[in-house]
Amino acid sequence: MTIRTLDDLLAEGVSGRRVLVRADLNVPLDKQTGQIADHNSASAPRHGTPDGMRIADDGRIRAVLPTLDALVRAGAKVVVCSHLGRPKGAPDPQYSLRPVAGRLGELLGAPVHFATDTVGDSARSTVEALADGQVALLENLRFNKGETSKDDAERAAFADQLAGFGEAYVDDAFGAVHRRHASVYDVPARLPHVAGRLVLREVEVLGRLAGEPERPYVVVLGGSKVSDKLAVIEALLPKVDRLLIGGGMCFTFLKAQGHEVGTSLLEEEMVETCRNLLERSEGKIMLPVDVVAADAFAPDAAHDTVAADAIPAKRLGLDIGPETVAGFAAALADAKTVFWNGPMGVFEMPAFANGTRGVAEAITKTDAFTVVGGGDSAAAVRALGLDESSFGHISTGGGASLEYLEGKTLPGIAALED
Ligand SMILES: Nc1ncnc2c1ncn2[C@@H]1O[C@H](COP(=O)(O)OP(=O)(O)O)[C@@H](O)[C@H]1O
Numbered sequence: 001m002t003i004r005t006l007d008d009l010l011a012e013g014v015s016g017r018r019v020l021v022r023a024d025l026n027v028p029l030d031k032q033t034g035q036i037a038d039h040n041s042a043s044a045p046r047h048g049t050p051d052g053m054r055i056a057d058d059g060r061i062r063a064v065l066p067t068l069d070a071l072v073r074a075g076a077k078v079v080v081c082s083h084l085g086r087p088k089g090a091p092d093p094q095y096s097l098r099p100v101a102g103r104l105g106e107l108l109g110a111p112v113h114f115a116t117d118t119v120g121d122s123a124r125s126t127v128e129a130l131a132d133g134q135v136a137l138l139e140n141l142r143f144n145k146g147e148t149s150k151d152d153a154e155r156a157a158f159a160d161q162l163a164g165f166g167e168a169y170v171d172d173a174f175g176a177v178h179r180r181h182a183s184v185y186d187v188p189a190r191l192p193h194v195a196g197r198l199v200l201r202e203v204e205v206l207g208r209l210a211g212e213p214e215r216p217y218v219v220v221l222g223g224s225k226v227s228d229k230l231a232v233i234e235a236l237l238p239k240v241d242r243l244l245i246g247g248g249m250c251f252t253f254l255k256a257q258g259h260e261v262g263t264s265l266l267e268e269e270m271v272e273t274c275r276n277l278l279e280r281s282e283g284k285i286m287l288p289v290d291v292v293a294a295d296a297f298a299p300d301a302a303h304d305t306v307a308a309d310a311i312p313a314k315r316l317g318l319d320i321g322p323e324t325v326a327g328f329a330a331a332l333a334d335a336k337t338v339f340w341n342g343p344m345g346v347f348e349m350p351a352f353a354n355g356t357r358g359v360a361e362a363i364t365k366t367d368a369f370t371v372v373g374g375g376d377s378a379a380a381v382r383a384l385g386l387d388e389s390s391f392g393h394i395s396t397g398g399g400a401s402l403e404y405l406e407g408k409t410l411p412g413i414a415a416l417e418d
Pocket residue numbers: 222223224225226246247248249265317318319341342343344345346347348373374375376377378397398399
């Protein structure tokens with residue numbers, strides 16, 4: 001099995017050819033409403049649009065620049081596609097990629113032509129009008145049911161339309177390679193396909209962790225995509241020495257231990273799974289002993305640190321508490337390999353950012369090989385003003401890197417193999 005690379009495609013010559021690039025431009029956005037405090041503007045300048053959405057962190061846009069720059073310099077007509085957020089298969093203005101087109105143009109130093117639909121009239125005319133070395137961005141892939149459909153025929157019909165925009169396909173969307181979606185899985189079957197620079201680099205570095213990581217190997221999990229990640233824990237447990245669970249992930253486990261979690265993020269139908277995992281974990285799983293519980297999901301909500309087994313009924317846990325941070329730091333201290341995915345709390349609100357900051361700092365203090373994965377986790381590192389160079393690798397994919405570490409064959413990687 002081999003995977004051809006962007007360099008192979010460039011060697012064939014792409015001048016004047018239309019190249020379809022699947023990128024993961026799923027950047028964190030916030031609204032200019034003051035709802036989320038602008039605590040990170042010093043380290044991460046925001047890029048806004050008149051319609052009110054701002055890019056809180058442009059790391060995922062920057063990550064795809066090496067691939068796009070190379071194609072532009074080689075004179076390709078570059079058609080970029082991506083998802084943003086989780087719209088439900090129909091246009092939804094809050095998930096428009098328009099602000100991303102603006103920022104991508106600034107970073108590339110040339111305007112990016114934005115199509116207001118994904119495969120409709122606007123996309124067709126935008127792609128048609130591209131000159132050599134120009135870049136177009138299509139509107140959010142997930143505005144179309146076919147992108148994420150479980151029905152093969154529905155995905156295929158959408159993939160046929162998308163593939164019509166390229167003579168070759170480059171996958172540089174590492175953050176989405178674990179998704180069996182039309183643009184990731186079905187389009188490469190229809191076009192000559194290669195891996196972009198970002199995908200290659202991610203696979204190379206994460207390969208170090210997927211093989212024989214130096215021990216102790218500690219994995220830290222948080223964030224809010226609870227059901228996605230619970231599925232991964234089972235496979236990871238035998239490979240790790242310790243698994244520290246915070247963020248929105250921890251409440252389903254606390255519930256499984258018999259504690260009430262108030263109105264915290266909870267996957268009721270996964271409680272039994274968590275109970276089984278705890279029973280079989282041989283003591284490897286560490287959960288919070290205290291949490292910061294608030295009376296609302298808001299930056300100015302009243303909040304207190306409470307014991308993890310005493311969360312008041314009307315409150316929700318928005319961060320791990322200081323005792324937990326100290327315990328997690330101790331569990332990390334002798335690690336030789338660390339993988340961290342998912343913020344420990346709602347770090348976007350300063351009142352609930354201390355857990356994420358504390359655990360991130362503890363990770364940087366180890367002499368381990370450290371990898372941070374995930375759009376929001378990487379954004380948190382930058383937003384909290386942490387030194388990016390003190391981590392071994394900052395991956396653009398959270399779910400993708402976790403599934404890669406599991407040793408799974410990922411649909412988006414398999415689709416590139418010849
Ligand atoms: N206790 C919590 N309750 C609700 N949301 C949380 C909690 N802790 C963290 N989060 C949220 O999780 C989000 C990131 O989750 P996720 O997408 O899983 O991470 P990543 O993008 O790094 O993979 C952040 O926006 C953060 O606000």
